[in-house]
Amino acid sequence: MTMRLDVLPILSTLRRHRLTATLLVLQIALTCAIVSNAIFLIGDRLGWMMTPTGIAEDRLMRIVVSDIGRRGDIHARAQADLAELRGLPGVEAATIGNSLPFSGTTWNSDVSRSPVQGATATAVTLYYGEGLAELLGSRLVAGRFFRSDEYAWLDDHLEGKAPGPTVTLITRDLATRLFGDGNPLGGTLYMHGDVLRVVGVLERLPGAAGFTRDRANDSIVLPWRMVPASGGGYIVRAREGETEKALVDAVKALKRLDPRRVIVSARTYPAIRARFFADDRATAVTLAAVSIALLVITALGIVGLASFWVGQRRRQIGIRRALGASRKDILRYFQTENFLLASMGIGLGMVLAYGINIVLMREYELPGLPLVYLPVGAAVLWALGQAAVLAPALRAASVPPVVATRG
Template sequence: MHPIISALKHHKTVVILVVLEIALTCAIVSNGIFIIGNHLATMRMQTGVADNELVWAESSGIGDASTSASQASRAAADLAALRGMPGVKSAVITNSLPLSSTGSWGTCIARKAGGADAESVCTVVIYAGTAGVVNTLGIRLSQGRDFLPQEYQDYDPFQGERAPPPSVIITRSLAQKMWPGEDPLGKPIFLGDKNSGVTHVVGVTDHLLNPSINKQSGADLNMLLPVTLATGNMYVLRTQPGVRDATLRNLPKVLDGVDEQRIITENHSYSDTVSDYFHDDRALIWLLLVVIGSLLALTALGVIGLSSFWVQQRTHQIGIRRAIGATRGDILRYFQTENFLIVSAGIVLGLGLAVVLNLLLMKQYELPRLPLTYLPIAAIVLWLLGQLAVLGPALRAAAVPPVVATRSV
């Protein structure tokens, strides 16, 4: 070990530069992998609905000053037509869907009537759906029951004067936040103007994502109310597997068949909606992968270039060492150890840099703290990369015949 270090002292500048390069690579790669992991974790979250069987559409009527009654009858006619389409199992109207990016504003709900601030939970998203909403969306209840037919009522969560429906289904996250450690079934929830309206929890689901995932509401702080007509007017269809795309194509014609005085503003398969929602995440992951790949390749090529140069420069010395008894293995190990030392120094510095970079990112982009488990991963990757890169030049060095020593330069 000692001779290697003293040899390196003769190339201080070059060694420092390589160490710096490895340190920077280490810092960027470990944070990059961490960011990718974060985004992948979000993308893998279950939406809580039947992703591959849903089709949804929105239409807005033109003209006639619409009363609540005319809206209801038009919605009923539309739903009847949609349910009549071949392969459609059921159809409902909701105000929003998980990851649809619409209607994601949050409200405050309370544990007690007219509750003080301490008694309420805010930024809760309210879903509302018409009869059959739980089965149509494919929401799985882990506790309690589905809504009963008589529980669907004429209610608009954003016009708080009317009494809410008697029952509500909430997510596990909301239950934990409202009544930590208690059984949520049958518990009252107060909402509306001055929290005057009351509804009771009849069911709990483990998974139902919000319309969009953000810092305010988190991923799944929401509740579902049974209504007869939902603002937002999203028609959601559950289809049999295989007819989804055909349903999507025919849907505008079917709606136009009921009433032509309308504009169909949205018409998508739900899996496309989810995929659109994560488009930015995918783009960022690809970008990071390309950058990480290029960085690693560049570092490896840099190490190869430098080791080859050193091998050439030391050909004479290698010859002398071989001549006085060093085996090929000794020469090989010399270069491998040298590389290991340099890369290790880079990694030590790089881990420090990685933590600093992460602190910067935490401050600027509100990223979570880098878990320490990511650091050994980056270290091992770089060690392996360094050893692989040095192998070629080191083998060439080991192949230098002892006779070189006897040649004059």
């Protein structure tokens, strides 16, 4: 009953200030809608950026070179380069591979369980390189890695000198997608004329471009040896704690073996991954800045409106004090008034937030907004409203009863 008696005069007062109250409600609604979606998108981006790779990230590096002219036996030169890199004190392993997870340099294809033309196919990321999965540190959960006799040179295949691959490694996520609950080992995949037998399953190995989060690990590894001329780069795993030094030494060694070659890029894997997620990081920072700015503007609006109303109602407040209202009653009045306005704005904002998310899903293929983000946004705005109105409410509560006799 007491709460009802508190609310009714507040609603009556708000009806007399309909335009001002409506503008504040709309401001809170817009802030609620934008902040709820922004918090969700920030969480989505951060979750994507923290996607685990299952590889030895802090010990890996990639060096891309460009040779001037075609000189000598490119296979022998590649093997000589790798022997030199593997002999460096800070290097644990080295190979020539086509890509790395979240590197942006992606090789993709489609695989199918059926040889029939037009059968349902799944897009996958392709990884090449002798011993690449072992070097990266990808964990084998079933089967085996490739044997040495199963590897062939990719450039020979491209020139028609070698047949296509016959075996493959796939990730656990892809195995589930393709084989369901069945055992993928020994299973057959078809890829543009190549018939591949699954010999091993990796725990995870995200694609170079990642596809989408639920398909990040749709990857396969093929037994190709590579040379830089066919799109490969030197992928090196350093010993623990020696990554930066090993990168410098590896670049020097490659230049020493062939001073004419051009080092196109030489980066540690953490730098490669940071470069890939730079746009996502910038998006998250921008959304956070916009959200903070909206919350600050909304808080200032609440403070300004509450301060204005305190100034307008000083005599009314004094009369209430003279009639026996305590400072706590006055404080509660303004906090309740703000809570009602915030609740109206939040209710409208939740509907608006859902509508905005539908548009984002349709136009930008973003995921649906989980309902849990709506009460999160509401709680933030309720707390913000109560904090913003506190100073004006305390100022109102300090109005003495004698004000009622003035003017």
